[in-house]
Amino acid sequence: MSSETYRKHGRTVRLERIGGDRALMAILESGEAESHGEVFSCRSFPAHLPLPEIDETTVLRAESAIVRLMDERLSLERLVITSGIAVHERQTGADERVWNDASFRIHASIVNRRAGLRMTWNEAAPDDKSLAELARAITALASNPGRSDANPARIQLSGSVAAALWPALLLALASRPADDGRKERSELTLAQSSDGGYSLDGNGEAIAVTTLFDGTHLADRWPNVFRPTYRRRPQSMPMNLIASLERHEEMSTDAVALAILEPPTVEGSEVAVVLLVVDGQRKGFPMRLAMTPSAWFGAVVGLGGVARWYPYGAGSFGCDTTIDVAGRGGRAQFV
């Protein structure tokens, strides 16, 4: 019977704005989890390690930056900004290891009530570039997005949109039977990177630099585990996902997907997502795309720009990603 003891000591500053409520929370917690065979148990841990204070001004600055970008035609439905540090201890048999990490996360939900649209934005390292991208998406969302006259054959996904898709597509593909209709090999591959938001996994192991999808086949298993809290069992997950493409085609399109309006969901054999897209006239419109995971991977014709890490799933990189909607069996719907 295998057994494990894991402890986490953490300090967090979290800002929450939900509807009309706003609070700044300082949280200090230590917990211990044990697994003995099939039984998992956890509890508050009485002895705690000294942890440095967290500079709350970084959280407040991020809040101010996002609030400043807001348009009066929009509502900030939810804003959660978290800055945290943690010390982890894990013992299995004679193996003991201790590691530290720090994290910064922003989740924003912004709505245009008149248009009935909700945009979500997740970020781990806000900077001038990411805030400029958010500002562009806010402008598009505020301009009462409607139906577009354009019917773009190609769409460029922003880095954050692409990063949100990779883990959803990979997990959807993994949950399907082997004979799911995959016929052709895609030129897109997905691998884990040692760089990114997680340098170690939930067991304190290095993130394995390995291919999880080679264009045809999935890896037999996810080599690393994700453990965002001591209160849950660690779970095998793809971590720090990064996409590569064997051959790049010309990436010329005026249609750019700036943000996600409805997150990726599995609908039968397809993964569907609703995107906020702007065309050449800077007119915003919502676009629903639904394809099988294989068709999504096959639709990618270009990767460009610098890949950034985003907190989707257990971490995912995204860069400017061009997809050929018309030529690869993709099914786009204007909503």
Add this chain to the structure above:
Amino acid sequence: MVIDAELTHHIFAVVEREESWIIPGDGRGPGLVTRREGHGQAITRTGSDGVRIEATDHPPASAATAAQIATARHAFETGLADELESLPFAASRLDASSPIRLTLRGSASVVRRDEVETTRTSLFITASIRARGVEASIVTSPRFLLEDIGTLIAAVAPPCPSRIDPRLYPIVWRRGTAAVLMHEAIGHAAEHNASPVAWPHWLRVDDVPDVDGGARMGGIDDTGASILPVELTGGGRPSARRRASFSDLPIVRMTNVVVRQKGAPWLEPLPRIEVSLVGGGRYDPLTDRVTIGVVAADLVSDTARQALQPFALSETREAIARHLAGAGGEPQRYPGVICSSEGQELVVGSFSADVVTSPMAS
């Protein structure tokens, strides 16, 4: 940590324990799979820079918070510990054809505000079963555990359920299930200050903080503020701020939804759908749309009663109001709604008269 009495708004302390057991259903005893224990306290101050909450599960640094934790722990040990240890064995005596997962969540909390301290205990149980491709669950209390598990087992028992388009039939929401519909369509909408909808004059939906067989708030919410029943159909908003634990932001949430009728027309059209168990619900304040997942229902005709496959209904609040056709009887307890708004799971008591909706496609 130094507590400034003038700035301290309230202190919330809690001791919690959650256990999940698997009851195999073949006569064997229950097996523990998960146990979570924890405690902590939150000190909330409201100042010129807004609301600040200091939350920790570390040993309290002040005599004030130490007292609250000690009180909560005593309340837990004297009020809940025995039941937590005996209930899984009581439930395992039931004859279930498939394994049942039983999760017991007990907590004792203390809220201190304006020198007034209120202690509450809570124990609720989630039971879920999966059979013939149907997953059903209930949320209940020790008092109703065996009765409600019986309901759960019956919900997944019928073989070969039929598939129909539920929007083509009138629906009679039996056994208190209309409370879930109203929880989403009226309760959550009120939490979000949604625009008014013309509900039938015979319908009355209240949020009631203390109900026998439901949530027991003791007249105080999780910030120590006094709370009262609110008529939601009269435009009221739930008065309680609740939190799932000490490290959560208290937000406006329902406590017990009670759906009554007075002088409503009563009809039992044929054929009709009769709903007896609901799997979940959702309200989206942006689209004003309610989605309800029905787990157990029958199609009733003048000659037969046929079990139906699980189905979902998704309608706007206005459409739901327009299709409310009648109601009858007194409110019945519905076994369970775990409401997970903003990721904070809270039990909301649910009680409803039988309610009839006309075909949504009409």
